[in-house]
Amino acid sequence: MSTDAGGDERLARAALTRIVEPGDELAGRLLRELGAVELWRRLRTLADSGEAVVPGVSAKRLGGYRLRAAAARPEQDLRAAAAGGGRFICPGDQEWPVQLDDLGDARPVGLWVRGRPHLRIWALRSVAVVGARACTAYGAHMAAALGSGLAELGWVVVSGAAFGVDGAAHRGALAAGGATIAVLACGVDTAYPRGHAEMIGRIAEQGLLIGELPPGAHPTPSRFILRNRVIAALTRGTVVVEAEYRSGSLATARSAQKLGRYTMGVPGPVTSGLSAGVHELLRGGGLLVTDAAEVAELVGDIGDLAPGRHGPVLPRDLLGPVAARVLEALPGHGAVDGRYVAREAGTTADEALARLYELHSLGFVERRSEGWQLVPRAPQITDTRRGDA
Amino acid sequence: MSTDAGGDERLARAALTRIVEPGDELAGRLLRELGAVELWRRLRTLADSGEAVVPGVSAKRLGGYRLRAAAARPEQDLRAAAAGGGRFICPGDQEWPVQLDDLGDARPVGLWVRGRPHLRIWALRSVAVVGARACTAYGAHMAAALGSGLAELGWVVVSGAAFGVDGAAHRGALAAGGATIAVLACGVDTAYPRGHAEMIGRIAEQGLLIGELPPGAHPTPSRFILRNRVIAALTRGTVVVEAEYRSGSLATARSAQKLGRYTMGVPGPVTSGLSAGVHELLRGGGLLVTDAAEVAELVGDIGDLAPGRHGPVLPRDLLGPVAARVLEALPGHGAVDGRYVAREAGTTADEALARLYELHSLGFVERRSEGWQLVPRAPQITDTRRGDA
Numbered sequence: 001m002s003t004d005a006g007g008d009e010r011l012a013r014a015a016l017t018r019i020v021e022p023g024d025e026l027a028g029r030l031l032r033e034l035g036a037v038e039l040w041r042r043l044r045t046l047a048d049s050g051e052a053v054v055p056g057v058s059a060k061r062l063g064g065y066r067l068r069a070a071a072a073r074p075e076q077d078l079r080a081a082a083a084g085g086g087r088f089i090c091p092g093d094q095e096w097p098v099q100l101d102d103l104g105d106a107r108p109v110g111l112w113v114r115g116r117p118h119l120r121i122w123a124l125r126s127v128a129v130v131g132a133r134a135c136t137a138y139g140a141h142m143a144a145a146l147g148s149g150l151a152e153l154g155w156v157v158v159s160g161a162a163f164g165v166d167g168a169a170h171r172g173a174l175a176a177g178g179a180t181i182a183v184l185a186c187g188v189d190t191a192y193p194r195g196h197a198e199m200i201g202r203i204a205e206q207g208l209l210i211g212e213l214p215p216g217a218h219p220t221p222s223r224f225i226l227r228n229r230v231i232a233a234l235t236r237g238t239v240v241v242e243a244e245y246r247s248g249s250l251a252t253a254r255s256a257q258k259l260g261r262y263t264m265g266v267p268g269p270v271t272s273g274l275s276a277g278v279h280e281l282l283r284g285g286g287l288l289v290t291d292a293a294e295v296a297e298l299v300g301d302i303g304d305l306a307p308g309r310h311g312p313v314l315p316r317d318l319l320g321p322v323a324a325r326v327l328e329a330l331p332g333h334g335a336v337d338g339r340y341v342a343r344e345a346g347t348t349a350d351e352a353l354a355r356l357y358e359l360h361s362l363g364f365v366e367r368r369s370e371g372w373q374l375v376p377r378a379p380q381i382t383d384t385r386r387g388d389a
Numbered sequence: 390m391s392t393d394a395g396g397d398e399r400l401a402r403a404a405l406t407r408i409v410e411p412g413d414e415l416a417g418r419l420l421r422e423l424g425a426v427e428l429w430r431r432l433r434t435l436a437d438s439g440e441a442v443v444p445g446v447s448a449k450r451l452g453g454y455r456l457r458a459a460a461a462r463p464e465q466d467l468r469a470a471a472a473g474g475g476r477f478i479c480p481g482d483q484e485w486p487v488q489l490d491d492l493g494d495a496r497p498v499g500l501w502v503r504g505r506p507h508l509r510i511w512a513l514r515s516v517a518v519v520g521a522r523a524c525t526a527y528g529a530h531m532a533a534a535l536g537s538g539l540a541e542l543g544w545v546v547v548s549g550a551a552f553g554v555d556g557a558a559h560r561g562a563l564a565a566g567g568a569t570i571a572v573l574a575c576g577v578d579t580a581y582p583r584g585h586a587e588m589i590g591r592i593a594e595q596g597l598l599i600g601e602l603p604p605g606a607h608p609t610p611s612r613f614i615l616r617n618r619v620i621a622a623l624t625r626g627t628v629v630v631e632a633e634y635r636s637g638s639l640a641t642a643r644s645a646q647k648l649g650r651y652t653m654g655v656p657g658p659v660t661s662g663l664s665a666g667v668h669e670l671l672r673g674g675g676l677l678v679t680d681a682a683e684v685a686e687l688v689g690d691i692g693d694l695a696p697g698r699h700g701p702v703l704p705r706d707l708l709g710p711v712a713a714r715v716l717e718a719l720p721g722h723g724a725v726d727g728r729y730v731a732r733e734a735g736t737t738a739d740e741a742l743a744r745l746y747e748l749h750s751l752g753f754v755e756r757r758s759e760g761w762q763l764v765p766r767a768p769q770i771t772d773t774r775r776g777d778a
Contacts, residue, residue: 138658142659267656267658267659267677269527270656270657271531275656279656288671294672
């Protein structure tokens with residue numbers, strides 16, 4: 001197993017998240033060709049001397065990079081993140097979700113993260129539920145039902161923390177004592193929308209907040225759109241619950257389709273404009289789903305679930321100390337609830353939950369309606385993780 | 390072009406419609422092997438003498454055939470039908486829709502028909518709209534919208550005259566001054582359900598009533614189910630508007646699928662049990678449609694629409710006298726409504742309508758939202774009708 005990215009690499013990437021906008025493929029190409037440390041060095045030179053040492057970039061864009069590079073204070077950002085209980089992860093880190101590499105040069109430079117769970121392991125068994133902000137009562141109902149249903153089936157629910165469908169999906173997962181990840185279009189220390197501050201705080205406790213933007217960064221329309229590609233790439237599939245014709249949720253779904261992820265939609269009345277986008281998606285190759293079990297059946301098909309596809313999947317003796325205690329807290333037979341596990345493992349309920357979903361992704365435990373239980377025979381797992389660093 | 394089936398053949402088949410139940414594949418095989426005249430002769434012998442001259446039939450079924458054969462009075466049935474303005478058509482007749490041959494030995498023995506239009510020509514451009522009897526307001530709305538929308542696009546709307554979706558589809562077509570065919574599970578002189586007597590009467594005037602059962606025959610549960618295969622086989626495709634899980638409308642859709650016809654469904658709220666069957670269909674390969682234009686786009690694809698696939702398609706000078714007058718009534722440029730055409734052709738509105746949809750199927754005219762107009766260059770058409778007599 002490779003070690004995490006070194007300090008220079010991490011510092012350079014942290015700086016780059018302040019300089020380049022999410023999804024900037026030109027910067028992605030330079031990063032690939034020069035490496036993060038060298039690109040950051042050249043951008044500092046540009047900022048200091050105005051010397052155009054970065055090949056193939058227009059004067060206009062160079063001007064933008066220059067201004068931002070001059071203002072970048074990556075040590076400060078990393079300290080601010082750590083002070084807020086957050087962290088910054090880079091390609092090559094153990095926690096990096098390698099499926100994001102499918103984005104090519106539009107791969108995030110790094111991810112700012114808040115929350116206990118191991119992002120890479122959680123993302124192994126994750127599904128996105130997205131949809132309209134101004135959804136109907138029907139859309140909110142379906143999103144909440146999918147959120148809780150998927151959580152109960154042991155799936156991690158990923159969404160964008162927006163009003164409407166996103167919020168209902170997160171809340172459904174939270175209410176079921178389940179796992180959820182919010183992918184933000186701003187800094188993970190910034191609760192946006194403000195009206196979801198409490199929910200976002202709860203997700204930081206019980207789940208994960210992630211985003212490409214450094215502390216304090218604010219969302220912009222283009223950041224919302226580009227955030228969607230991360231949701232699509234991170235998950236095994238995307239379910240759209242209500243979307244107007246040509247909406248942002250459909251953009252997520254189309255990204256998912258392009259990336260070879262499952263693309264699903266929940267139908268609704270033809271007479272509702274908020275289902276028109278979903279029906280368009282379903283007519284264009286999206287898969288019709290009506291409940292969480294149907295979603296799980298699609299995204300959980302055996303071939304795709306085989307451990308090691310995206311690695312790392314750890315042998316039992318390589319589990320972290322808390323995960324190992326949580327695993328030992330489970331009885332040999334029968335299911336127990338999360339609170340029991342937390343008590344037995346001597347940890348908090350949120351911590352136990354984080355580890356239980358990790359152990360689920362790794363194939364050690366499973367979630368039934370009655371609670372958590374050991375998988376009869378834990379699978380033989382080998383690390384087939386692709387190197388990145 | 391072959392001539393219509395001769396008198397003996399017609400008489401024998403009329404008798405057989407009283408003796409064998411719709412979809413009886415054993416009788417269908419005997420009919421294929423012996424011919425209608427010989428089969429009817431043997432069944433009469435059986436009725437007169439009890440002699441089992443029909444090979445491969447169980448004693449029980451033979452008993453049923455014997456009783457019914459003894460009671461069959463085909464001359465009387467044909468006279469009764471004619472007196473009611475009806476007719477009886479057989480395979481080999483010019484009016485026989487040869488696509489019914491796809492049913493193999495379950496092909497109808499013959500069809501009892503009421504109404505002016507030429508069944509075979511109308512059926513060339515027909516789509517079935519079926520669904521739940523106890524539909525919701527949403528289902529009724531969608532069925533009526535599809536019925537009128539398809540009629541306005543020049544398509545013939547086929548359904549089963551039942552309460553709920555069927556009735557709404559017929560009424561939508563009728564209200565749009567359009568073409569509709571009701572396939573009944575009883576004699577075409579029998580209005581069933583009684584509550585739809587007025588609508589069924591209107592269909593006999595403006596469209597077509599057809600069925601496999603002789604005058605006076607009543608519907609039974611199995612006749613309803615077997616009627617569905619005729620709807621499926623007659624049309625280019627079947628749209629299901631609302632259907633409970635495992636319902637009769639789904640049976641029609643599955644027949645259509647098996648016969649290689651387009652199978653479509655209108656989605657609805659997942660929370661509605663009346664959409665559950667449709668969603669099941671859509672998950673199993675049915676095509677999601679949300680309006681008449683989408684249906685027409687599917688069933689009207691060029692390859693399938695090519696004239697002559699199911700023939701007969703007549704050269705202009707072989708049109709019947711009324712159709713020829715209707716065609717001449719259309720101006721060289723621009724669209725006119727059906728009443729104008731009727732007046733110019735010196736006929737009734739219903740008669741004009743019957744011929745206009747025939748001419749549409751044949752490729753001479755087209756229907757726009759403004760009315761009917763000549764197709765700029767009428768296609769060169771050859772008779773590729775398959776022989777059957």
